[in-house]
Amino acid sequence: MGTSSKVVTNGSLAFDKIGMVFPDGTEALRDISFTVDKGEFITVVGPSGCGKSTLLKIASGLLEPTGGSVAVDRDHLGYVFQDATLLQWRTVRANVELFSELNDVPVVERRQLAQEAIDLVGLKGFEDHYPKSLSGGMKMRCSLARSLTLKPPVFLFDEPFGAVDEITREHLNSETQQLFLREGFAGLFITHSISEAVFLSTKVLVMSARPGRIVAEFDVPFDYPREPELRFDPDFAELSGRVSVELRGSHS
């Protein structure tokens, strides 16, 4: 599929001087350059409307940037949206099989890939349920499983846990972390929750208000696997505080 400026790289995602100006003249992103390598989990935090989601749309190819280039393998790109975007008329299994189906994977292999992914996200036993009978957290897991069938070397998360309650969110954070440790993908996560960002990531990037630019970068030193209690560690609080200061600065 690769369009003009995309070079396929081995298991990483690289933004090079990305700029995005929409047809109506809104400048969403300016001069964004960073790389997410295999084994890295980078989170971008920023005020709402700063263009964080736009960045992921550009990475996935849903949007063409007006400047700069992206290098990533788009055929095996994990990408979960803010909404679970499940197809209501398909069971959990059929939803998870969707991408394999669209990519003409043979039925037997399709079934097997789906089952592995379903087991991995803890939806075993719910294969034949329809989305309407799933809770918000389970819908999100189903959405994660759907992307996992691609065995993605790069995984994009667009504020996936914004709509679930606090407790579920913490569970999903831990599970995302376990997936990251197990699958070893390069993760790029968008959120406006500082705690979520620091808890999950190897590195946190702070984006400014429109036009979005990367204004600060924090390495997160805590070892994996991280326990939920880490959120109450003084070092965690201190780092979160520093991210918060930058984030507030970025609003102006």
Next chain:
Amino acid sequence: MTTNDDQTTKAPDPTGAPEASRAVRVSKAVLPPLGLGLALVGFWYYVSYVVLEESRRFLLRPIHQVIEVGFLDADNRTDELQALWSSTRIALIGLSIAISIGFTLAIIMSQARVVEKAIFPYMVTLQAIPILAVVPLISFWFGTGATSRIVVCVMISLFPIIVNTLFGLQSAEQGAHDLFTLHHASRMTRLRKLMFPAALPAIFAGLRISAGLSVIGAIVGDFFFGKGDAGIGQLLRRHASRLNGEELLASVILSSLLGVVVFGFFGWIQKRATGRWHDAITAEA
């Protein structure tokens, strides 16, 4: 991954509640309309016997006479059933044609905004034409037989199918479209695996309306174009001109029964097709 987390919703138990509460539920659903029905029958008798004097009673015959003369009399019953069959056939043929045309137009319109914008005003215009106004034209072009009846039937039942199908095809969320875009789905795949299934609830809503309209269309068409076997429309006309009160009312009842049956039938299909995944607000028709 762990599973001991957020509340796991169970699928609803299909066997439902115990027998006793089922009886309560059924009676709660049946008693109110039954009560109103009885009240209406009472009012009917009141009008027939108290309000109307003997000489004017033909205006509203008491209900048992309507049943006796209209349905229990063998000759009349044969007439009624033949008319019913004729009108049902016209309605079904008309509805099938309306569905074919409606689906085709809606699919074409869903593929490009410009096509939608081009066609839509004419659809609305067609919808706004009173059938009465085009009756002479239809008889010029198609004669006064079954073809014209079908044409009227199609004209009356087409619009809800187009509008609902189009609305349904456009109802898939942007995020779902993005998924298909990311995986390079063809136009056909997108239509078949995303837009069409997403449209099903709306399509059925349209079908139920149009099914009822197709019955009306068949009877109205029959009323104007009576060549060939007589349908309910012809029957209504004949009984009205002869002041046959009982037969007239029997025909009216018959035509509304036909509409109810067709409406209920499509509701049943809808439940079968989308009931498992879609929380429809379904009338218990």
